[in-house]
Amino acid sequence: MTIDKSKIKKIVLAYSGGLDTSVIIPWLKENYDNPEIIAVSANVGQGDELDGLEEKAKNSGASKLVVLDLTDEYVNDYIMPCLKADAKYEGYLLGTSNARPLIAKGLAEVAIKEGADAIAHGATGKGNDQVRFELGIKHFLPDMPIIAPWREWELKSREDEIEYAAAHHVPLRITKETNYSKDKNLWHLSHEGLDLEDPSLEPSYEKPGFLEEGVSPIDAPDEPTYISLTFAKGLPxxxxGQQLTPKEIVLALNKLGGENGIGILDLVEDRLVGMKSRGVYETPGGTILYFAHEYLETLTLDKEVQHEKAKLAITYGELVYDGKWFTPLKAALDAFVDQTQEAVNGTVKLKLYKGNIIKAGASSEDSLYSPELATFDASDYDQAEAGGFIDLFGLPISVQARLDAKKGNK
Incomplete structure (x- = not known):
């Protein structure tokens, strides 16, 4: 869509207060005939990153800052569906991916309320977030112009942005030396850039300030931490033993997991746009929840459902990663997943120790595991019946062998 800049009088900007969006405000004012900029920050659990944003946004040229508190909606309607689906992308627990459609929804709602002429975001032309934001916006506002400065401006790097910010008196919390690209919410924290762009280098886990959600497994306690998690229909x-909301459980597990060095992932992943990229993810609570949920499913799902669900989890993860949250296939998969979770009820015990999650037992009234059948001791199971089963199960092999022998192939 070609944008007629003369018609853009009011822009809603997805604003985090980070490097990209801090620079974008003055850039939009300069390059779009001084439109009104309404900065929108979505609170998805990034904590103190929201501190001082209103003053910063206004000092950078925005007319106001709108803060959307989306933490409960994020956990209940975006994180939990991914957990129930066991959805991952190449091992990544979708911490940035599953937040973007919700933020896009919030941006669209503010744009409608404010009568905006365009929506802008700070995602780069190399990354996945440009797709996630824009597919989400198109779902709610298919004809809304979308401005992506990284696809327009002359700035070529984060170093260029820092220099631009300095020239325009935009305050930053980073320097060229601490210029990791980070995304934080209550589910995860991602790190990209700088030394991480060289996969041959080990991340600086023991360096003060690198890890923010917890400690390196090396620095974790020498004694294990035991926990139990109870699920009902696939939800924690x-x-x-203490009844809590899903959000409260995620936050509590972030603390417990972080203290024990859980949930650190060094990943070279395949971006949607075609290139590989390397990053480090911290997802302490999420890693524990996924582990416990999958553990409980081994007790409560029958083989065919469990195997088919594992296949569809890959598709589900790819849809979320690719920004296709608001699609018919995603809705259909949610219906399938919800049906599978009817019996995912019970309690899982885990031992957390120096980056490891160790199974310590699980129980469920819906368990399909039968000690009476599985025992090595005497049981009602008639082992003699296995012979007939094997004859039928192996019948195609026997038929092929006889044919080979008849043709002289053996």
């Missing part, structure tokens, strides 16, 4: 409902 209690931690160590």
């Amino acid at each position: 409902v209690a931690l160590n």
